[in-house]
Amino acid sequence: MNDTVQGAADERLKAEPLFAQLIKRPELGAVAGVILVVIFFSITADRSMFSLSGIINFMTPASQLGILAIGAALLMIGGEFDLSIGSMVAFSGLFFGVCAVTWHLPLVAAIPLTFIFAGAVGALSGNLVIRSGLPSFIVTLAFLFILRGLSLVGLKWATGGSTQLRGVREAVENDWLAPVFSGDAFPGLFAKLADMGLVATFNNGTPKVPGIPVEILWFVAIALIATYVLLRMPVGNWIFAAGGDRTAASNSGVPVNKVKVSLFMLTACCAALVAIITVMDAGSTDARRGFQKEFEAIIAAVVGGCLLTGGYGSAIGAFFGSIIFGMVVIGLTYTNFDQDWFQVFLGGMLLIAVMFNNAIRKRVTGER
Amino acid sequence: MTQDTKFHHGDATQNDSPIVEMKNIEKHFGNIIALAGVSFDVRPGECHCLLGDNGAGKSTFIKTMSGVHRPTKGEILFEGKPLNFATPRDAMEAGIATVFQDLAMIPLMSVTRNFFMGREPTTGRGLMKRFDVAKANEVTIEAMRQMGINLRGPDQAVGTLSGGERQTVAIARAVYFGAKVLILDEPTSALGVRQTSNVLATIDRVRKQGIGVVFISHNVRHALAVGDRFTVLNRGKTLGTAKRGEITPEELQDLMAGGQEMAALEGSLDGTI
Ligand SMILES: Nc1ncnc2c1ncn2[C@@H]1O[C@H](COP(=O)(O)OP(=O)(O)OP(=O)(O)O)[C@@H](O)[C@H]1O
Numbered sequence A: 001m002n003d004t005v006q007g008a009a010d011e012r013l014k015a016e017p018l019f020a021q022l023i024k025r026p027e028l029g030a031v032a033g034v035i036l037v038v039i040f041f042s043i044t045a046d047r048s049m050f051s052l053s054g055i056i057n058f059m060t061p062a063s064q065l066g067i068l069a070i071g072a073a074l075l076m077i078g079g080e081f082d083l084s085i086g087s088m089v090a091f092s093g094l095f096f097g098v099c100a101v102t103w104h105l106p107l108v109a110a111i112p113l114t115f116i117f118a119g120a121v122g123a124l125s126g127n128l129v130i131r132s133g134l135p136s137f138i139v140t141l142a143f144l145f146i147l148r149g150l151s152l153v154g155l156k157w158a159t160g161g162s163t164q165l166r167g168v169r170e171a172v173e174n175d176w177l178a179p180v181f182s183g184d185a186f187p188g189l190f191a192k193l194a195d196m197g198l199v200a201t202f203n204n205g206t207p208k209v210p211g212i213p214v215e216i217l218w219f220v221a222i223a224l225i226a227t228y229v230l231l232r233m234p235v236g237n238w239i240f241a242a243g244g245d246r247t248a249a250s251n252s253g254v255p256v257n258k259v260k261v262s263l264f265m266l267t268a269c270c271a272a273l274v275a276i277i278t279v280m281d282a283g284s285t286d287a288r289r290g291f292q293k294e295f296e297a298i299i300a301a302v303v304g305g306c307l308l309t310g311g312y313g314s315a316i317g318a319f320f321g322s323i324i325f326g327m328v329v330i331g332l333t334y335t336n337f338d339q340d341w342f343q344v345f346l347g348g349m350l351l352i353a354v355m356f357n358n359a360i361r362k363r364v365t366g367e368r
Numbered sequence B: 001m002t003q004d005t006k007f008h009h010g011d012a013t014q015n016d017s018p019i020v021e022m023k024n025i026e027k028h029f030g031n032i033i034a035l036a037g038v039s040f041d042v043r044p045g046e047c048h049c050l051l052g053d054n055g056a057g058k059s060t061f062i063k064t065m066s067g068v069h070r071p072t073k074g075e076i077l078f079e080g081k082p083l084n085f086a087t088p089r090d091a092m093e094a095g096i097a098t099v100f101q102d103l104a105m106i107p108l109m110s111v112t113r114n115f116f117m118g119r120e121p122t123t124g125r126g127l128m129k130r131f132d133v134a135k136a137n138e139v140t141i142e143a144m145r146q147m148g149i150n151l152r153g154p155d156q157a158v159g160t161l162s163g164g165e166r167q168t169v170a171i172a173r174a175v176y177f178g179a180k181v182l183i184l185d186e187p188t189s190a191l192g193v194r195q196t197s198n199v200l201a202t203i204d205r206v207r208k209q210g211i212g213v214v215f216i217s218h219n220v221r222h223a224l225a226v227g228d229r230f231t232v233l234n235r236g237k238t239l240g241t242a243k244r245g246e247i248t249p250e251e252l253q254d255l256m257a258g259g260q261e262m263a264a265l266e267g268s269l270d271g272t273i
C-alpha cells in the first residue's frame, strides 16, 4: 500500500529510517521468516536440501498450498474468511474426476466446467454470507462439513461404493491440455542443461530434475498477478476498502458486495485449480483430498501479513508464507528432527505472526 | 452583488430549476420514524443549509439523497426526472458527492487510496488498464494543499491523521468529485479557524461554479456566512425554509433548538452562545 512518496519536504517529518519504512510493508514478516528458516536449515539440514532437486522438492508442496493461500489472502484482505477451502479441493476434485472419468469429457471441457462449478459454489457461500449478514467464519464452517460430506457421498455414487475415484491418469494421459496442468514444464531445456552438465543427472544420463513442476509456475504467476491486481488496479483498492470498513467503502461508491462475492468465487477457483493439478498428478481423487488445507492456507496468509480483521495484507506475503511452510514440512526430513515437530512449528509460527501483525497494525494506524 | 457579507450570495439562481428535489420523504427504521415527510430542494449555484438539533434527522435525510438509504415513502427528482439511487455509487455517477458525518474513511489505507476509493483514475487500455498511482498522488496532494493542509506524504495512512486532517481529506475528496451537488454533513466540526474559513470559502467557490451545495451545521454563524436558504428540521419534520435576509440569527438559532428554551438558556449564559 506504500505508493511512492513525493511532495515537498516537511519540517514536521523526521527522516524515516529504512527499517521503519520496511516494517510497514505487510510482507516483511514473511520475508524475515524465509530468511530465518533458510538459516536454520542450512545449519541443521543435509546440504542436498538446497540443491536444485531439493528446492523443487519443497517448492512443490509450497506451491500447492500457496495457490490456496493467495486466494485466502485476497479474501482475508477483503474482510472475509473461507474455512471450506480444503473441502472445496475435495469437492471440485470429485467433480473434475467425474467429468474426466465418468463422463469421458476432454480436458478442454472438463477444466472450464470444474472452474465454473467451483465458482458457483463460491458464489453460493459468498451470497449466503452477504445476504445473511452472518460472519463468514460460521457460514463457511458449515460449508466445510457440507462439501466434505458431499464429496464422500458423491464419490460413492460415482464409483459404486468406493471413496476413491481412479483412472484419471488413463483418461487424460494423451490430452493436449494435460501438460498445462500436470507434470513438469520445460523438459527439453532441462535435458539440454543436463547434457551441458549444469543439472545433476542419474547414472543413465537422464536429469535428476526433469523440469519444473507446473504447480510452481502457476503459483508464481498467481502471486505476481494477485500482487499487481492488489496494488495497481482499481479492484485492488476496492478489496482493501471492502475489508477495511464495508460501510465507508460502500458509501464511497465501492461495490462491496460484488467485490466480496467475487473473492469467494476466486478462492473456490483457487481450490479447483489445486484439485485439478493434484488429481491429475495422483491419477485419482479421494475424499480426504485437501484435508485441513483451509487452516494451513489461512496460516500462510497470516504469516504473510494479512490481518484477521481484514483490510490489510499482501499476496506476496502469502507467497513467502507458503514457502516457509513447504520448507519446514520437507526440510525436517533432511534433518535428524522428528517430523512431527512440524505441527508445533505451525502453531508457533501462527502465534508469532499474529502478534507481529498486531504490532504492525498499531504502527500503521497510529492506533487511537 | 452586495459587499456587506464575506461571500457573494447569488440571487439569479432563484429561477433555476432544482438539481435535486426531494418530496415528502419518509424514512422508517423498523418502528423508528426518522423522517416524517421532509421536502427539500437544491438549485444550481446555491448553498442550502440544513439545520436542526441532534437526532433531528439531518444525516438520515442527506443519506437518502446520496443513495445510502432508500426512502420509505416520497419522491426524489433529479434534474426534473424521478430517480431512485440504488447505491451510493449511482448517486456519485449522477454527480452527487457527500462528506458523511462519519467521513467514510478507512484508517488502514493511505490518503490517496482513500481519496480515490471507488473512483480510481486509470491509465492504459485493455489488459494494461491500471490504477494511475502517480496522478492520484498528485491530485490528492494538490487538493489537500488547496484546503490549507500540507500532507506529509500521500501514502500516509489515514489512521495516522488528526481528526481535522481526516475531515479535510473527506471534504477535498467530495469537492473534487462533486460535479453537480456537494453535500456536507457537519464538515467543520473538527476544524481549526483557518481550515474552517477555508471550507466556507470553498463552498462559496464551488457555488459560483454552479454546483448546488447542501450544508449541515450546528453553527449558526457558519451557516449564515455562506447560506442562501435555510431549512430547519425538527424531530423528522421541516419547520420551514427561509431565504437569506428573511431571518435573523436569533430567530434561526431558536428554530434550530426546536423553538424552546433557547432564550432562557441564553439569558443564564449571558449571551455567550
Ligand atoms: N440506521 C438506523 N437505525 C435506527 N435508527 C436510526 C438509524 N439512523 C438514524 N436513526 C435514528 O434517526 C434519528 C435521526 O438521526 P440522524 O442521524 O439523522 O440525526 P441528525 O439530525 O443527523 O443528528 P446529529 O446532529 O446528531 O448528527 C435518530 O433518532 C436516530 O436514532
Ligand SMILES: [Mg+2]
Residues within 6 Å of the ligand: B058, B059, B060, B101, B185
Ligand atoms: Mg448527523
